[in-house]
Amino acid sequence: MFSVLQQVIYKYKHYSFIKHVIIIVLIIFTYFGYRIYVWANTQSTDNAYIDADISNISAEVSGVLTKLFVTNNTRVNKGELIGEIDDRDYKARLAALDAAIQACIKNIEIIEQKISIGKMRLEQVAEKLKLTKISFDIISIDFTRVQALSNAKFVSSKTLDDSKNEYQKVKTEYKQAQLDLDISKHNLQLLELEKSAAQEKLKELTENKKITLRSLQNTKIIAMVPGIFSNSNLAVGNYIVMGKALFSIVQDNTMYIKANFKETQIKNFKSGMKVKIVFDAFPTKVIYGKIRNIAPATGAKFSLIPPDNATGNFTKIVQRVSVLIDFVSPNANLVPGMSARVSIRTDQST
Structure with a gap:
């Protein structure tokens, strides 16, 4: 009687072990299967950087700069007086x-x-x-x-x-x-x-x-847009030449990502798709955005001298297409020019 009971307990433990093994194997397969699915439906590129609307301001009259009220990398409001030319x-x-x-x-x-x-x-x-x-x-x-x-x-x-x-x-x-x-x-x-x-x-x-x-x-130099005053070499006493760029203003709330994807990656891209963004400056922080639009032509077609494949030897090169991405919640520490890696799930609904 005792030996029969031992056999039943052993058999039960054996089946319980197999059950746990099967569950663990299923979990592992599910996990890696999901990861493979995500990988297969995700397009990524590190050819991406922050861009923004930057206004290059020039003078409409010539003359000697007599007053300067703003220094580089300071915020200015629309209509704020930047400087004055001798009037x-x-x-x-x-x-x-x-x-x-x-x-x-x-x-x-x-x-x-x-x-x-x-x-x-x-x-x-x-x-x-x-x-x-x-x-x-x-x-x-x-x-x-x-x-x-x-x-x-x-x-x-x-x-x-x-x-x-x-x-x-x-x-x-x-x-x-x-x-x-x-x-x-x-x-x-x-x-x-x-x-x-x-x-x-x-x-x-x-x-x-x-x-x-x-x-x-126009002898009064005015900020035409709000933003960060930068890229200025102005100093009192400088002679200002009409039409020559004096400084730049990085406009507020205009930053976006310009990501250059390979032409083979954009097949399923649509405006409004969610985008995962990781910046080189903040590698542990994830920021999200969404696709604004996709360029109507490759970057090569907008170059100064577009390639002409009808002449000379032909070497096929995968072309890049620009995708503009808006931030869902931009980070205050981001500045135009920063590099990023962006990833887009192509199986998502917009």
Whole structure:
């Protein structure tokens, strides 16, 4: 009886051991199977780095830098004053333009007064011409009548001469009135042209004033975007050249990852996919992001001299495609240019 009991206990222990072994083997297979599945559905690259929107600021006017309020690697707000360029020349130019504009306005007022007088003069001359023509018409008729009577011997030669003299006098006055009218019209036209020229000059001076005023305003160097002021060699006394880059501003909240994957890796990539990021600077810390978009062409096609495989010997090279990745929760210690390793699970749903 005792020996039978020993056999049962031994058999039970033997089956229990096998059961535990099977469970352990299943766990190991499950673990490594999952790891293999994850590995097969994960694409990674260490050709990745942080990028950001960086504004390179240049001056819109030239001159000597007289004031500088910001130093490298400090935060600036949008509209914050960075420095000032010597504005004395621009102020002097603005004052000269103001004086020229006032003189031009005064000249236009004088011309307009002359035009008003000229119009009154024209009305008077036109009225005089009208009256002179009436007199001329009457005298012409009278002179024609006297000529007819003289031919018929009904009037004396003296009467004819008097009538003729009167006719010549009125005729001269009539022609003079016509000439005066033409001169008045011509003078009025000249005044109108002079006014138009003065108005064009005023318009030109006003535009020059706007440009000079803008130049004066641009002597103040302003931060156009918020961010970190950097890459500056500015110092008081430097001569600033218009259009030359003075400094850079790394814009706030614009950092992203630019990962260059092989063309064979991006088949199943989609916008919105979750991305695992590990930076060389923080190898034990994992940061997450998501795919923003995928470049429409390989990096080689955007190069200065794209490759032409139709000429010469051909060596096939796996191309790289840029994938932009946004941070889900960016780290304050990250800066543009840092290298990273990114991994993307291609079996995930977006």
